[in-house]
Amino acid sequence: MAALLVALTPAVATAAQDEEVIVLPGATSAEGITTGRGTSFYAGDLFAGDIYRGDLRTGTAELFIDVPNGSRMAVGMTVDEAHNLLFVAGGFAGTAYVYDLDTGATAATYQLGTPGAALINDVTLTNKGAWFTDTANPRLYFVPVSPLGELGTQETLALSGPAADTSGQFNNNGIAATPDGRTLIVAHTGNGVLNAVDPTTGASATIAGVSVPSVDGILLEAGRLWAVENFLNTVVEVKLRPDLTSGTVVKTYTSPNFHVPATIAKHGNRLAVVNAKFDTGFPPTASQYEVVVFDR
Template structure:
């Protein structure tokens, strides 16, 4: 049985959001070729992206919670879901079998689920105060991270897409190095992915510049040994390959995990002249789609986009 803890208040939302609003944005090198850009027309912010069916992708408008839908083949995207007022859209994942989209709700402390067939909200869940940052899907449900607390939240989902009730949501307290207190104004857990059919979770920790494995049954964490991953944000895992987005570094590092998931080495560093604080990626075969968040820019950006680059798998 998973260990649960009492939800606790987490203050200092402004301090947490300071990471999203840095004062300087370093320029990224351009080492990839043939990449191009898909504009999220009308978006006033951006952060999350998820692969849908075929070459379809979903991207979130961070500050309104609206969802865009696009296609990497035709290079177009448009507003798809008008979220109810007061929502945010951070990390997201699509369950294409059941036409569901799971969205992390940022400072709302909530998780949202949408029907991608009807475009309607299905359910929302109160997880915890803080910053609900990202989500991954396993064979039995959805796991969400909180950047303000060393906790993960599990929402059970059946194979037929039947969602658990609010009372079914479990809170997993993470122990070990990944569970230590955060420094003021820092983000802890960020991106999350599943390995071994969900038997192991891999979580990015921004403050520690590291990846950790987390046992979904006990909450025990272990650092995956390797070079520091500065500005680590969203992650994508397939077999023993990890694509780690390093937002303010304007790059995606492709990592190779050891067979026992205890260490990694950097295989490639993917950059693009079009990267402008990328935060999350979705994969379509040999192509990665990365969304630009453009945090901290003055004057405020008037355009947000998805950048397509080689996955180098």
């Protein structure tokens, strides 16, 4: 999620191919997206906290979790398919929410940071649990998940190195984990870089050669990383070195259907971004919010 409401000039990019636009019916804002089992996906109403469930095959979506009176936020999110759980970053309240995907019931609520002094922005999953970013503070939060799906007590990881920089208006944002969980990649919006973070010590190092201005959500798979550059209305594909010391932007996607996209998910050879439309205000004031699905 980005709070910088300044239009930036987009770079030359390749047009996204074979696109489909899926409307989130009744949404009053949008930010997070993740895929689930089969062709399902989940997207959040940022300021209302509601969760939508959709189908990438049929191109439809409907309200799944209706949060009473907009009492929560729904920022970044991820699905734990093994335990049928949805983890959602709770934004300015400093919270994180875990939902049961069978019933939509709240399985747990975590108070990760101080309300009003934290911004819990995005989340990624490892085989040990969920990691959350805090845009306002130089730390990450961890929620353990046992092999049986039992949720544990939250932990806080202090960051050092470039990922600890909170001097900008907007700092740590999107997050992804390597398959073995030994490294976290954290997108720093203000500095337009990707930082590799050791989840044991909190030490970090910038991944050289990768400039990602206006970076928001990220997605990692098999040595490739996709980064959403929200106000640029682009998604860039980055090829990473195996040791994560450097990378190269190898492809850039754009589309007239992108309207300040925020986060990204995948299904097979398709990518999906959700339009946050932050250029209309914060909170945004658009009349409709969509997911844009395209070939990678």
